[in-house]
Amino acid sequence: MKKFCFIILILFLSVSCEKKESAFKTLRTSIYSDPQSLDTRKAGDYISSEVLFMLYRGLMHYTAKGELALALCKRYEVSKDKKTYIFHLRKAFWSNKKPITAYDFEKSWKKILNPSFPSQYAELLYPIKNAEEAKSGKISVDEVKIKALNSKTLEVELEHPNPYFLFLTSFCSYFPMPKDIDEKIKSNPHINNLAYSGPFILDKWDRNSKIILKKNPYFYNKDKIDLDSIHISIIPNEETAFQMYENNELDFLSSFLSPLSIETLGKVKNRDDSKFIPIGGFSFLCFNTETFPFNNKNLRKAFSLAIDRKKIVDNITQLNEPIALRCIPPIFLNDPNKTLIQNNETELAKKHFDKALKELNITKENLKITFTFGSYIVHRKEAEALKQMLENAFKIPIKLNLLEDKILLSKLNKRDYQFALARLIVRYNDPLNLFERYKYKNHPKNYPSWEDKNFIDVLNLAKKEFDPQKRFRLIEIAESLLLEDMPIAPLYFYNYTILTKRNIKGIYTNIVGDLLLDETIILEKEKKL
Numbered sequence: 001m002k003k004f005c006f007i008i009l010i011l012f013l014s015v016s017c018e019k020k021e022s023a024f025k026t027l028r029t030s031i032y033s034d035p036q037s038l039d040t041r042k043a044g045d046y047i048s049s050e051v052l053f054m055l056y057r058g059l060m061h062y063t064a065k066g067e068l069a070l071a072l073c074k075r076y077e078v079s080k081d082k083k084t085y086i087f088h089l090r091k092a093f094w095s096n097k098k099p100i101t102a103y104d105f106e107k108s109w110k111k112i113l114n115p116s117f118p119s120q121y122a123e124l125l126y127p128i129k130n131a132e133e134a135k136s137g138k139i140s141v142d143e144v145k146i147k148a149l150n151s152k153t154l155e156v157e158l159e160h161p162n163p164y165f166l167f168l169t170s171f172c173s174y175f176p177m178p179k180d181i182d183e184k185i186k187s188n189p190h191i192n193n194l195a196y197s198g199p200f201i202l203d204k205w206d207r208n209s210k211i212i213l214k215k216n217p218y219f220y221n222k223d224k225i226d227l228d229s230i231h232i233s234i235i236p237n238e239e240t241a242f243q244m245y246e247n248n249e250l251d252f253l254s255s256f257l258s259p260l261s262i263e264t265l266g267k268v269k270n271r272d273d274s275k276f277i278p279i280g281g282f283s284f285l286c287f288n289t290e291t292f293p294f295n296n297k298n299l300r301k302a303f304s305l306a307i308d309r310k311k312i313v314d315n316i317t318q319l320n321e322p323i324a325l326r327c328i329p330p331i332f333l334n335d336p337n338k339t340l341i342q343n344n345e346t347e348l349a350k351k352h353f354d355k356a357l358k359e360l361n362i363t364k365e366n367l368k369i370t371f372t373f374g375s376y377i378v379h380r381k382e383a384e385a386l387k388q389m390l391e392n393a394f395k396i397p398i399k400l401n402l403l404e405d406k407i408l409l410s411k412l413n414k415r416d417y418q419f420a421l422a423r424l425i426v427r428y429n430d431p432l433n434l435f436e437r438y439k440y441k442n443h444p445k446n447y448p449s450w451e452d453k454n455f456i457d458v459l460n461l462a463k464k465e466f467d468p469q470k471r472f473r474l475i476e477i478a479e480s481l482l483l484e485d486m487p488i489a490p491l492y493f494y495n496y497t498i499l500t501k502r503n504i505k506g507i508y509t510n511i512v513g514d515l516l517l518d519e520t521i522i523l524e525k526e527k528k529l
Contacts, residue, residue, distance in 0.1 A: 025522045028231045029230070029250055030233040030234070030235045030253065031211075031258055032259060034207055034234055035051050036406065038052060039181070040056055040108070041117070043120065043121075043172060044120025045409065049172050049427075054200045054230065055196045055201065056175040056177075057175060057219075059154075062171075062428075062429070064516050065510075070090075072089055073087045073088065074089065076166075083129075087155075089102060091220075092197065093220075095195050095197070095201045098195065101151040101152065102149065104178070106146050108177050109144075109176075110141045110144055113135045114141055115134070115137040119173070123443065125168075127159060127168065128144060128156060128157070129145035129158055130143045131159075164429070167428040178195040198216060199215065199221070199222070200213035201216045209234055210233050221518075226506075226521040242260060251503075251504050251522070252498060255496060257515070260378075261377050262318065262381055265318045265497070268499060269319065273501065275498045275499075276319055276495045279425065279496045280329045280331055280513070282327065282492065282493045283324070283422075283423050283490075283491040284421075284422055285422075287448055287488070288415055288420075288448060289448045290441075290449045291418060293356070293360055296359055297486060298355045299356035300489070304349075305348050306345075306353075306394070308343065308344040309325075309343050310323055316385060317378060317492065321494065322336070325341050327434050327482065327488075328475070328479060329494075330493060341486075341489070370418050371387060373401070373402060374404070374421065375404050383400055383402070383421055412447040413447075415449050417447075425494070426513075427512060432475055438482060438487070439455070439456055452481060458474055461474050496509050505523065
């Protein structure tokens, strides 16, 4: 009898364990490289930002519907002159059980504005009064109008009324970091066990291998999170990631986090598990305007005119992307057919090229040009196609310089290139964000090192203008000034690609390309696609 009871007990325990194991919901995906930083104040690359959205929260949250929702803020008040915001924080905790306070916000934001602190997106805080002057070292950071009135109340005063300020607070640069982070990072730059405020915590990070996130038991909205964990494989090879997806080893792929090869794009674009979403971003050529020979405007214009953008989207990217004959993406436009530059005008390109040679006092035989680009296979194919177009148009050799993405970003930041292939995605729901990086040449992401007084003046007017139509017109004027001088040449607007298994529901992206997993659920295990 005892033996029989023991067997029954073992069977019961094994069934219980099986149920628990099957109920544990892990979402599996991949990224093509390690995040460059998981410090919200420093991160500048797309992969870092997307992982940070899983680990942290700010005052507001930008939803899949393109709407702002309250996050760590439970309510806010705006003064009559629309310049002062009072944020009241909800009762929320870091993953180490310590309360999240207004002092955390004040300390993090002011740290970004310290002139010596290496932030990639400091300009996103410039709507705050005295922020830009503090970052430039003209005044003390203590004079910036960010103040914790008490542990649960944050007061922020702006330079001018700003229609998109609340949207800014939903971006990761505005997410507070734990107050002891600098001390911890100083002693161990690769420390993983920080405190987190978002739906997930970092459980493990093996560089060049994997990142494992687990559900944050202290997240204020934890009951709405269905996932127990997210397993992120770090896979540099596009074909390997796709094969893992096909073999049911991954549940979804996102094109900006785990790029798809040209062959794969051709295979999946008509499949039921694929989705293509227009977002606010574009691919472009950037010209180093402070380095010979692209310090010449006519040469920059010649290169832009010689490109057949339609060939690139038809034969390489293959996602029906609109070609970019301006900077503002169609999702922001009432009239998406309006253009500011020309496409595939070879004869006109040759005229500008000949004029450039005269101005530079050089023959085309002595013109040495290197084209720099990243390692993603679509970018390699684009670079090869662009090289051929330009060589055919001008009868000159162009040297290709393929770099790993981290090295490419470093070269762009240091302005150590002639012309390069780059991309830009808005970080909040406003086209002004497309142009802010070009306001001053010393901005980390102003890769062309371009600056223009009229452009600066128009951007400043746009920032102060509250009337939507007048404001948009000012942004369009800034766009025209930029493209008239051609420090960049837009190529095509982005469509975001997601491959998702049928048993995965609720993976969304919004207009700014953020991946949203708060509503993701996993149904029964899928046997095959």
